[in-house]
Amino acid sequence: MAIIVNLDVVMAKRKIGLSELAAKVDLTLANLSILKNNKAKAMRFSTLEAICKALNCQPGDILEFVPDDEAGTENYVI
Amino acid sequence: MVIIGERGLSGLVKYALDLMMLLVMIVLLTLPITVRMYLEAYASTMGENCYWFLLVFLWISGLLYMGIVYELRKMFKSLNQREPFTRENVAIFKKIAVLALWVSAIYAIKIVFYISLLTIVIGMAALSVGLCALIIGEVFRQAVEVKEENDLTI
Numbered sequence: 001m002a003i004i005v006n007l008d009v010v011m012a013k014r015k016i017g018l019s020e021l022a023a024k025v026d027l028t029l030a031n032l033s034i035l036k037n038n039k040a041k042a043m044r045f046s047t048l049e050a051i052c053k054a055l056n057c058q059p060g061d062i063l064e065f066v067p068d069d070e071a072g073t074e075n076y077v078i
Numbered sequence: 079m080v081i082i083g084e085r086g087l088s089g090l091v092k093y094a095l096d097l098m099m100l101l102v103m104i105v106l107l108t109l110p111i112t113v114r115m116y117l118e119a120y121a122s123t124m125g126e127n128c129y130w131f132l133l134v135f136l137w138i139s140g141l142l143y144m145g146i147v148y149e150l151r152k153m154f155k156s157l158n159q160r161e162p163f164t165r166e167n168v169a170i171f172k173k174i175a176v177l178a179l180w181v182s183a184i185y186a187i188k189i190v191f192y193i194s195l196l197t198i199v200i201g202m203a204a205l206s207v208g209l210c211a212l213i214i215g216e217v218f219r220q221a222v223e224v225k226e227e228n229d230l231t232i
Contacts, residue, residue, distance in 0.1 A: 032231050041230035 004064045005043075010055050012015045015056040084158045090209045092154040099147050106140045109133060131191065139184050145177045164216065171215030178208030 011021060022032045027047065034040050035047075048059055055062075080086030105112075111164055113132050149170045156164060185201030 027232065034230065035232045039230065040232045041227060043232055047232050 002066055002068050004066050005035055005038050005040070005062060006064055007051070007062055010061050011036075012059055014055050014057075016055070021051070023053060024054040082157055082160060082162075087158045088154055092151060092158060095147055095151045095154060099144065099151065102140060102144045102147060106137065106144070109136055109140070113227045128192070135184065135188055139181055142177050142181045142184070146174055146181075149174050149177070165222060168215055168219045168222060171211050171218055175208045175211035175215060178204050178211060182208060 011018070016024075018032060018036065019029055022029045025047065027035075027050075034050075035043065043063075048062070051062060052059060082088045112132060113129060113136065117132070118130055121128070153167055153170045156162065156167060165170065182201050182204035185197055185204060188197050
């Protein structure tokens with residue numbers, strides 16, 4: 001998908017673990033993993049708000065738009 | 079009363095289906111004797127051909143009916159685990175539809191040879207069950223799609 005979730009980058013900057021963030025934003029670990037691994041199809045505003053609050057950042061820090069062909073080549077590298 | 083759950087109505091219905099499965103098996107196994115008794119008691123003028131026709135007809139429709147009960151049992155098992163919207167259940171509805179439509183087709187064949195009011199009633203019932211199962215299966219397929227979308231919305 002053209003929208004990339006950069007949650008892991010922001011989490012690394014803030015030095016916060018997945019389970020710690022899950023507790024802070026009141027999500028299950030499984031759901032947070034889906035979000036972090038770019039498997040999610042959509043994101044609620046309430047979730048976005050909670051994550052921004054917990055990580056003290058802007059939505060733009062977490063979400064990024066990459067046109068589809070670029071994202072494709074990136075996936076091949078991975 | 080709880081509708082869905084191991085201890086709710088769906089749990090009870092599953093036990094009823096288990097019992098029904100057993101009864102159908104017993105009826106199918108004793109069919110050669112019961113058909114003979116029926117013919118001697120009510121239609122002794124009918125010949126040997128009628129006996130074999132009835133036996134084969136009832137056996138086939140009984141086996142199809144057992145298939146429907148078996149599929150329903152599978153569905154109720156997943157209902158009791160509170161996961162109704164799965165791809166397996168969509169497939170189960172399609173199988174039930176096909177089996178029920180076959181039952182109605184076989185009853186339609188019987189109407190051609192030996193017509194009776196009860197045959198028409200059961201044939202019509204099987205036909206409507208088959209069509210309803212086909213439509214509810216499609217509804218379930220759409221529900222599965224909505225559920226997957228919902229599960230992937232964080």
